[in-house]
Amino acid sequence: MKWEGLERCESTQTEVRTRLDQAPDLESFGVYTLHQSAGHGRNGKEWIGVRGNLAFSVVLKERLARATFWPLLSGLALWKTLKEIDPKLDLGLKWPNDIYSGNSKIAGILVDRIGGVNPQRVIIGVGLNIGSGPELEAQKTTYLRALTSAAFDVSAFLNRWTNHLEDLCAEDPQTLVELAESIHIPPLGTEVRLLDGDRVHSGELLGLGEWGDLRLRTKNGPQSFTSGSLRWDGDGKPKEHA
Numbered sequence: 001m002k003w004e005g006l007e008r009c010e011s012t013q014t015e016v017r018t019r020l021d022q023a024p025d026l027e028s029f030g031v032y033t034l035h036q037s038a039g040h041g042r043n044g045k046e047w048i049g050v051r052g053n054l055a056f057s058v059v060l061k062e063r064l065a066r067a068t069f070w071p072l073l074s075g076l077a078l079w080k081t082l083k084e085i086d087p088k089l090d091l092g093l094k095w096p097n098d099i100y101s102g103n104s105k106i107a108g109i110l111v112d113r114i115g116g117v118n119p120q121r122v123i124i125g126v127g128l129n130i131g132s133g134p135e136l137e138a139q140k141t142t143y144l145r146a147l148t149s150a151a152f153d154v155s156a157f158l159n160r161w162t163n164h165l166e167d168l169c170a171e172d173p174q175t176l177v178e179l180a181e182s183i184h185i186p187p188l189g190t191e192v193r194l195l196d197g198d199r200v201h202s203g204e205l206l207g208l209g210e211w212g213d214l215r216l217r218t219k220n221g222p223q224s225f226t227s228g229s230l231r232w233d234g235d236g237k238p239k240e241h242a
Helices: 012-022 067-085 154-169 173-182
Strands: 002-006 029-033 054-061 092-094 098-101 104-114 121-128 191-196 199-208 214-218 221-225 229-232
Touching: 002 154, 012 029, 012 054, 012 104, 012 121, 029 154, 054 154, 067 092, 067 098, 067 104, 067 121, 067 154, 067 173, 173 199, 191 214, 199 221
Parallel strands: 002 029
Antiparallel strands: 029 054, 054 121, 092 098, 098 104, 104 121, 191 199, 191 229, 199 214, 214 221
C-alpha cells in the first residue's frame, strides 16, 4: 500500500476520488491526514473532523466474492489494529462497521464501490478519534487518548490496518461473522431499534447473516436487513431469558 500524508484536507475520500479520476487504474493507494475539515459519513451525513484525529481513505481493487463484506472487514481490521495498541482496550464493533467503547463511538467507516453495475474499485474511508471526541447531539463519542496512554504511531497504525484487512480478505466468511458477533456492541440478545430511512424496526438482536446482513427477531419473526443504523437503550446488556 502506498500512502500520501496531507497536513490538512476537506475530505480524504474526495482526495482519493480525485486521484482515481486522474489515474483510473489506481489501486492499493491511500491518503491520510490529522486535520480533516469536511469528511463524509454514512447516508450522506458529515463526519465531524477535529484537528489531531486521524482520517484516511484507501482505494482497492474489488476482489471479494461477497462484496457486502467490505464494511465488516474494514471494521474488524480496525478493531484488531486498535487492540494491538493496547490489548486492555474495551472495544467492540457495532454493525456494520463502527467501533465503540461502551455506548460511545470512537471510529466510523464509509465504504463506496466504484464502477456502476460491475464495480472494479472500492474506496474505504476511516475516521478515528485520537485526541478528542466531537460533540454530537444524538451520539456519545470518545477518543483514544481518553482510553489508553499507549503510544500511537500513524505510519505503523496504517500499515497494521492494511495487513489485517488483507488477512481478513482471505478468511472464511463464517469465521468473520462469528468474530463480529463475539465483539458486537450491543451484545446479541439486546433489544434494539434499526433506523432505516423513515422506517424503524424493533426487535431482539439475533446476529449476522452469511452475507454480513443484520438479523433481528421482530414481531413478525426473524428478519434480515442490509442497511440502517442501530439504536438501543441503557447499557446494551442482553435480555434475560426464562
